[in-house]
Each structure stands twice: as C-alpha cells, then as structure tokens.
Amino acid sequence: GAVVSQHPSWVICKSGTSVKIECRSLDFQATTMFWYRQFPKQSLMLMATSNEGSKATYEQGVEKDKFLINHASLTLSTLTVTSAHPEDSSFYICSARDDTGDTEAFFGQGTRLTVV
Amino acid sequence: KQEVTQIPAALSVPEGENLVLNCSFTDSAIYNLQWFRQDPGKGLTSLLLIQSSQREQTSGRLNASLDKSSGRSTLYIAASQPGDSATYLCAVLMDSNYQLIWGAGTKLIIKP
Numbered sequence: 367g368a369v370v371s372q373h374p375s376w377v378i379c380k381s382g383t384s385v386k387i388e389c390r391s392l393d394f395q396a397t398t399m400f401w402y403r404q405f406p407k408q409s410l411m412l413m414a415t416s417n418e419g420s421k422a423t424y425e426q427g428v429e430k431d432k433f434l435i436n437h438a439s440l441t442l443s444t445l446t447v448t449s450a451h452p453e454d455s456s457f458y459i460c461s462a463r464d465d466t467g468d469t470e471a472f473f474g475q476g477t478r479l480t481v482v
Numbered sequence: 483k484q485e486v487t488q489i490p491a492a493l494s495v496p497e498g499e500n501l502v503l504n505c506s507f508t509d510s511a512i513y514n515l516q517w518f519r520q521d522p523g524k525g526l527t528s529l530l531l532i533q534s535s536q537r538e539q540t541s542g543r544l545n546a547s548l549d550k551s552s553g554r555s556t557l558y559i560a561a562s563q564p565g566d567s568a569t570y571l572c573a574v575l576m577d578s579n580y581q582l583i584w585g586a587g588t589k590l591i592i593k594p
Contacts, residue, residue: 400582410571410584459526461582471516471575471582473526 368394370462372474379450379481386446387477389460395440396462400471401433404457416443440465450481484509486574488585496593497564503557503588505572510550513575517546517557520569520587529570530557534577562592 369392379385389399397418402410414435415423422435432454434446443462447454459476485508495501505515517529530539530546532555538547545558555572569589573582 412582461526471528471573473518473528476526 368392368462368464368472370460370472370474372460372477374477375475376478377480379479381451381481382449384446384448385450385479386444387458387460387479389443389445389462389474391441391462391464391472394462394464394466394472396443397440397465399437399443399460399462401435401443401445402459402461404459410459413445418443447479450479452481455479455481484512484574484576484583486572486583486585488570488572488588490588491586492589492591494591494593495562497562499562500558500560501562501590503559503570503572503590505555505557505585507553507555507574507583509576510553511577512550513577515546515548515555515572515574516582517544517555518571518573520571522569526571559590564592564594566590567592 371390371392373388377385399416401413403413404410412425413428416435416437418437418440424430432448437443457476457478460474461471487506489504512534514533516531518526519529520526532539532546532548543560548555569587571587573584575582
C-alpha cells in the first residue's frame with residue numbers, strides 16, 4: 367500500500383514555543399490531507415482538512431491561528447502548533463488520500479507532542 | 483449527522499478464540515468503511531477497506547462484513563493471538579464530503 371511519512375514521531379517542547387509536524391505522501395500525490403488529534407482513551411478527532419494550494423478547512427472549535435496548516439505541494443502538508451501549551455500535548459496523526467486511488471485513506475505514524 | 487458506534491468498548495478473551503467486533507452507523511450514505519488497528523502510542527494501520535457496494539473483505543485471519551442498509555459492520559478475528567491485542571477502530575467515509583467519521587474503538591486484549 368501507499369506510504370505516508372509523518373515526522374517527527376515524538377517531540378518535547380517548552381511552553382510558548384512552536385512545533386512543526388510534517389506529513390509526506392511518499393509514493394503518491396495527495397491533493398487532500400487530513401489532520402487528526404487524539405487525546406488518551408478517546409477516538410480520533412478531525413482538526414482540519416488540508417487542500418493543496420488553498421487554505422485549510424478547520425473543524426468547529428479548532429483555532430486556525432494556533433494550528434497553522436500549509437499544504438504547499440501535492441506530497442507535503444505541515445501542521446505548526448504555535449505558542450504551544452501543556453494542554454496541546456496530544457497525539458497528532460495525518461492522513462492522505464491518493465488522488466488516483468479508491469479513496470482509501472493512508473495514515474502517518476503519528477506524532478506524540480509533549481509540552482512542558 | 484453521522485454517528486459511528488463500536489461495541490463493546492473493551493474485550494478480553496483467551497488466546498485461540500474467534501471473536502467479533504461490531505461497528506454501527508446511523509447514516510447509510512457512505513462511500514466506504516474501513517477497519518483500523520492502533521497499538522498504544524502509535525499510528526494507525528489500515529486492516530480492511532470495504533466499498534459501499536461490497537459485502538465483505540478478507541485478509542488472513544480477518545474478515546469484515548458490511549450491511550449498509552442496516553448500518554452495521556463486523557470484524558471477525560479467527561484464532562486470536564496475543565499479538566492481536568490493540569484498539570480496533572472503524573471509520574466510515576461519507577459520500578457527501580469524503581470525510582472519515584470515527585468510532586471510539588474497541589480495546590482488545592488477548593490473554594496468553
């Protein structure tokens with residue numbers, strides 16, 4: 367199957383700093399990528415839909431100025447958590463849909479963010 | 483609004499048993515349904531994808547069925563092994579906006 371690479375797999379940062387998470391589709395093009403967040407023992411929650419070349423669409427309750435999404439190419443989307451706080455500590459997962467495929471979603475490995 | 487429910491929330495069974503995980507959804511206008519596996523602290527692994535026109539898919543010891551009209555899917559695991567211990571999530575892809583709607587998952591523990 368197709369591969370989505372997410373980097374870094376884990377990161378610890380100080381409160382007030384910004385963290386960038388990358389999501390790359392390695393062997394396919396993805397016009398659309400999705401960013402999810404998962405709190406412990408809860409299901410995944412969609413944060414935003416990232417569209418190549420245009421502004422991301424954020425879900426209700428997600429601060430777009432805090433979670434900056436850039437989808438500058440058909441193989442790369444980035445999520446930047448700005449001015450991170452301890453409550454932003456979570457597991458972030460991206461997924462990408464192959465433009466030529468049957469809409470199966472391919473997922474990155476996830477990034478565990480800990481803000482101290 | 484689509485809602486996806488997974489029952490049970492947790493399941494613990496002895497090794498070797500066959501088991502069934504359930505997933506139900508309220509809106510039958512889905513494009514497809516996927517079953518995923520998530521190991522603690524890790525990302526997701528896609529297990530099976532069933533298109534809305536299909537009734538089942540099989541991969542190894544796993545078999546997933548889909549009854550779109552009744553809004554139900556089951557994941558059957560044969561001859562369970564300790565390595566099958568994980569959280570299993572189902573998600574439906576909506577026909578209207580191609581977004582995935584997730585269930586809360588079933589945490590499965592296979593006891594040696």
